[in-house]
Amino acid sequence: xxxxxxxxxxxxxxxxxxDLRTGRFSYVRTRLPPEPNGxxxxxxxxxxMIDYLIAKxxxxxxxxxxxxxxxxxxxxxxxxxxxxxxxxxGIQWVKVTYASDYFGLLxxxxxxxxxxxxxxxxxxxPEEVSANRGTLTEPGKESPYRNRSVEENLDLLERMKNGEFxxxxxxxxxxxxxxxxxxxxxxxxxYRIIHxxxxxxxxxxxxxxxxxxxxxxQNDSMEGITHSLCSLEYENHRPLYxxxxxxxxxxKPRQIEFARLNMTxxxxxxxxLRRLVEEKVVNGWDDPRMPTLRxxxxxxxxxxxxxxxxxxxxxxxxxxxSDVSLLEACVRDDLNKRALRRxxxxxxxxxxxxxxxxxxxxxxxxxxNPEDPSAGTRKIQFSKIVYIExxxxxxxxxxxxxxxxxxxxxxxRYAYLVKCTHVVKNDKGEVVEVHCTYDPATRGxxxxxxxxxxxxxxxxxxxxxxxxxxxxxxxxxxxENPEEGENDFIExxxxxxxxVLTGCAESILSxxxxxxxxxxxxxxxxxxxxDSAPDKPVFNLTVSLKDAWAKIxxxx
RNA sequence: UGGGGCGUGGUGCAAGGGCAGCACACCAGCCUUUGGAGCUGUGGAUCUUGGUUCGAAUCCAGGCGCCCCAGCCA
Numbered sequence: 001x002x003x004x005x006x007x008x009x010x011x012x013x014x015x016x017x018x019d020l021r022t023g024r025f026s027y028v029r030t031r032l033p034p035e036p037n038g039x040x041x042x043x044x045x046x047x048x049m050i051d052y053l054i055a056k057x058x059x060x061x062x063x064x065x066x067x068x069x070x071x072x073x074x075x076x077x078x079x080x081x082x083x084x085x086x087x088x089x090g091i092q093w094v095k096v097t098y099a100s101d102y103f104g105l106l107x108x109x110x111x112x113x114x115x116x117x118x119x120x121x122x123x124x125x126p127e128e129v130s131a132n133r134g135t136l137t138e139p140g141k142e143s144p145y146r147n148r149s150v151e152e153n154l155d156l157l158e159r160m161k162n163g164e165f166x167x168x169x170x171x172x173x174x175x176x177x178x179x180x181x182x183x184x185x186x187x188x189x190x191y192r193i194i195h196x197x198x199x200x201x202x203x204x205x206x207x208x209x210x211x212x213x214x215x216x217x218q219n220d221s222m223e224g225i226t227h228s229l230c231s232l233e234y235e236n237h238r239p240l241y242x243x244x245x246x247x248x249x250x251x252k253p254r255q256i257e258f259a260r261l262n263m264t265x266x267x268x269x270x271x272x273l274r275r276l277v278e279e280k281v282v283n284g285w286d287d288p289r290m291p292t293l294r295x296x297x298x299x300x301x302x303x304x305x306x307x308x309x310x311x312x313x314x315x316x317x318x319x320x321x322s323d324v325s326l327l328e329a330c331v332r333d334d335l336n337k338r339a340l341r342r343x344x345x346x347x348x349x350x351x352x353x354x355x356x357x358x359x360x361x362x363x364x365x366x367x368x369n370p371e372d373p374s375a376g377t378r379k380i381q382f383s384k385i386v387y388i389e390x391x392x393x394x395x396x397x398x399x400x401x402x403x404x405x406x407x408x409x410x411x412x413r414y415a416y417l418v419k420c421t422h423v424v425k426n427d428k429g430e431v432v433e434v435h436c437t438y439d440p441a442t443r444g445x446x447x448x449x450x451x452x453x454x455x456x457x458x459x460x461x462x463x464x465x466x467x468x469x470x471x472x473x474x475x476x477x478x479x480e481n482p483e484e485g486e487n488d489f490i491e492x493x494x495x496x497x498x499x500v501l502t503g504c505a506e507s508i509l510s511x512x513x514x515x516x517x518x519x520x521x522x523x524x525x526x527x528x529x530x531d532s533a534p535d536k537p538v539f540n541l542t543v544s545l546k547d548a549w550a551k552i553x554x555x556x
Numbered sequence: 557u558g559g560g561g562c563g564u565g566g567u568g569c570a571a572g573g574g575c576a577g578c579a580c581a582c583c584a585g586c587c588u589u590u591g592g593a594g595c596u597g598u599g600g601a602u603c604u605u606g607g608u609u610c611g612a613a614u615c616c617a618g619g620c621g622c623c624c625c626a627g628c629c630a
Contacts, residue, residue, distance in 0.1 A: 008570055035630055070629070126628055133626055137558045140626085171628055181559045183626050192628035212630045236560055236625050257561085259623095264567080270630095312579060314569040316562095319623050323567045326580045336593060371593070402591070411589060445589050456589045480567095522590045548591040 010315040012256050016054055016227055019254065025226040028060030032086070032093070033216065033230075035067045036078035036200075038270040039285045040085040040293045042306065042327075046261040049310050050229055052091045063223055064093040068100050069215045071199040079200075085293040089303050099215050100201045102222055106210055107161065109218060109248055110172060110190060114153045118247050119190060120146055121156040122173050129171070132178075133186055139179035140186045146175065160193055163207035167193050172208075176243065184240045190214040217241035221251040228253040231260040232317065261313065262321040265475040266291045267482055267489055281493060282476070288540050289476045289497050299473070300517050300527025300542030305334040321481060331543045335517060335525045340368045340375060343413065343458040344505035344520040344539075346470055348387035350462070353418060355437045356384040361463070364414045364444070380506050382415050385462035387504055389522075392457045393434055395423060400552055402454035404434065411456040413521065417442040458521045465504035469538040470526070472499040505537075512537045519545070 009017075019025045030051040034044065055062040064086070068074045083096070113119040122129065122143045134140030148156075157172055159165065172191040180186050191208040198204045217240075220228045228241075235257045245252045262268060267276075268291060276282050276290070285292050288299035296306060309330040313322045343366075362382045369375035388404070397405040404410050409419040416438040424433035441448050445456070474497045482489040509518070512528040519525050524544035531538045 010569090033630090037630085067630070073629075129628075130626075135558085135626060138626095139558090168628065183559080185559095186626085189628055194628085209628095211628075216630085232561070233624055233630095238560090259562085312568080316569065318562060318568090320568060323580060326568070329580055332592090341590080341592095370590085400591095413589060453589090455591075458590075519590085519592085522592065524592095545590075545592050550591090552591085 011317070012050065012227075012229060012258060012315060013054060013057070015254070015256055016058060019226070020058065024254070027226065028055055028058035029063065029224055029226050030055045030060065030229060031063040031065050031220065031223065031225050032091075033065055033067050034082050035070075035073070036075060036082060037070075037073045038078060038274065039081055041268060041270075041273065041291045042263060042293070042296070042309075043261040043268045043291070045089065045293070045306060046310050046313070046315075047229070047231065048086060048089065048091055049307065050258065050315060052093075054227065054229070056092075060226070061094045062092070063095055063097055063225070065097045065099065065219060065223070067212065067216065068098050068199070068201060069210050069212055071194060071197055071209065074200055076200050081294070085297075088293065088297060089307065097219075097223065098201055099210075099219055100199060102215075102219050103202060103206055103210070105222060106215060106218055109250075110210075110214070111154065111157065113174065113190075113244075113247060114157060114172075115150055116247065117150060117175065119172055119174050120148055120153050121160065121170055122146070122187075123170050126168055129189070133183065134178070136183070142178045143173070143187070146187070157191075160191065160208050161206070163193075163195065165193055167195055169193065174214075174240075174244070176240075182236060182239055184213070184237050185243070188213050188240060213237060213240055214244070217244055217253075217255075218248075218250075220253045221245050221248075224251055225253040228255040230255060230257055232257045232319075257317070258315050259317050259319055261310075262319075263291065263327065264321055264324045264480040265477050265482070266324065267477075272483075272489060275490070276476075279490070281490065288471070288473050298527070298529065299540050300335075300525060301331055302334050302338075302517075305331040308334065324475070328543045332525070332545070335519065335542065337371050338369075339517050339519040339525055341366075341370070341521050342506060342509055342518045343380065343460055344468060344470070344503055344509065344523070344526075345387045345389055345458065345460050345465075346472075346501050346503040346520075346523065347390040348460075348504055349390045349393055349434060350432065351386050351388050351418075351434045351436055351459070353384050353386070353416075353436050353438050354421065358384060360384065361461075362443075366414045378508060380414060381461045381464040382412075383461045383463050386412065386459040387462055387465060388412075388434075388457055388459050393420075393431065395431055398553075398556070401549075403457055404436075404455075409453050411442075411445045411453050412459045413456050414445060415443075415459070416440070416445070417447060417453060458523075460504050460506055464507050466507050466510040467536055468503050468505045468509065469531075469536060470501045470503050470541065471529070471538065472501060472541045473497060474499075510535070510537060512539075517542065 122145045132141040171189045173187045176185045178186050194209050238255050286294040286298045309327045363379040365377050366380045393404040404420050406420050418436040418438045421435050423431045426432045476497050477492050478494045479492040482492050514528050514530040516528045525542040526539040527542050529538040529540050
């Protein structure tokens with residue numbers, strides 16, 4: 001974090017500072033409240049960083065608390081994966097807790113509310129509860145069970161807890177106001193009965209489980225949370241979250257809501273992401289096209305770049321969709337400074353240098369990173385036959401095309417100036433071989449006579465080339481906002497979101513290990529995939545380089 | 557037609573009564589042994605109407621638009 005960026009602060013930081021100033025709170029403690037029912041995605045990172053940084057900036061504490069109030073959805077696998085991803089981001093917490101740690105105390109608090117006549121057991125069916133809730137414009141109807149005696153409620157609640165009643169037969173409800181204009185205040189459900197499956201932490205001990213609306217705020221209270229930061233959708237619930245601790249006479253955190261992160265060309269809801277996995281649109285949760293952290297990691301994004309993006313999108317209450325190209329810019333920005341440069345040809349075209357000695361090989365010096373002299377140099381082998389990119393040759397060049405074409409001279413990076421003389425075609429008329437002559441006086445790439453060439457292209461020596469698999473990723477969707485409109489989001493999938501190529505690379509790349517990041521010159525940043533074999537590395541396209549020529553071509 | 561929230565260039569975020577600014581994107585140019593990176597420059601925004609004020613993106617009132625809420629999900 002640079003110092004100049006904090007010239008203006010967001011409304012949450014402002015509110016926290018004010019609370020400290022006025023003495024509403026004497027310390028800051030926040031919490032991360034993930035539900036362990038899926039993997040973290042980029043949207044979670046925003047929420048996580050708000051909680052983490054606000055605690056850190058105020059010398060406060062962050063608690064990682066898993067919201068495991070629904071055994072039908074949650075699994076231990078996700079508890080581990082979420083912590084792993086959060087650590088990757090560099091987030092630090094003082095302790096890990098679970099909503100389930102507090103089931104006992106929370107039950108006691110519910111009993112207190114019953115005793116005060118503020119909660120009751122309702123025997124209505126789920127359908128009746130729903131039908132009697134009223135509508136947005138009409139008040140609800142009070143349950144016929146709403147005015148049971150405290151004794152009866154206590155007895156029934158106890159028996160619910162003991163598992164005497166089947167799922168769905170009864171619930172515990174707060175007794176607030178069935179005519180309240182805010183639907184969340186119309187006697188919200190606090191406990192429901194769930195016998196199966198067993199809870200991932202408490203096993204079969206509990207037969208009733210608290211609803212999020214009942215558990216969450218009370219857990220915050222129990223942990224002495226000062227600022228309960230969450231997304232806009234909970235704004236409507238805030239009156240309820242304030243009502244409970246008020247009646248109980250316990251610690252009241254301050255809830256502040258912000259707009260969640262959305263991104264162009266992707267979907268963010270767990271439900272939709274799960275569909276992509278289950279319908280095999282992608283190859284799992286860590287498919288590099290997914291917006292999950294596991295996918296971004298595999299794709300080669302750095303935590304620094306992800307965090308920079310989150311910092312740059314800011315915090316506000318406006319509904320917004322951030323541009324994925326900003327994320328990509330952050331990734332390029334970071335990788336430009338640190339990625340070692342390598343030469344790799346993704347779609348090879350054979351080039352024969354006719355006047356180069358048949359069996360000669362030379363070693364050329366190449367810099368590893370022009371942005372970082374300390375990265376040093378390496379040797380690259382050169383010989384009579386090299387591969388270049390198919391895109392770097394045109395038999396008949398369009399306007400402004402500076403690369404190889406008959407009669408034109410270009411530089412083979414770090415090697416020689418070469419001039420195209422003629423081509424060889426196959427039966428179908430496709431160019432299969434480009435013939436050139438080289439100028440021996442231009443070794444390294446500079447001409448003694450001072451003549452310039454418009455273009456420098458990358459290459460790989462045919463006799464030294466190592467095969468590589470390259471997975472070229474593009475956006476998963478063709479629409480900026482796949483969720484917009486009537487159509488199913490799955491209908492705007494980009495059919496070309498993955499293209500697998502077999503290319504070749506300078507020999508040093510065959511030693512790449514999973515997770516190694518490189519810039520393939522003139523093409524993009526790539527990250528070695530865990531699928532790599534010793535003899536055949538596999539690379540994922542992290543993000544392409546900006547391509548001025550592609551832009552010119554596209555405009556045509 | 558209930559309640560809650562939000563409206564600033566294409567996108568995201570600033571400006572808290574005093575010259576509407578930053579980033580990404582876009583466009584043009586310079587430079588370049590990556591058509592990368594870097595550098596320079598251009599264009600483009602306060603939802604609307606009225607009020608208060610010397611002065612309003614900012615304060616007030618009305619209108620319009622968008623988002624959220626009727627799970628025994630979170």
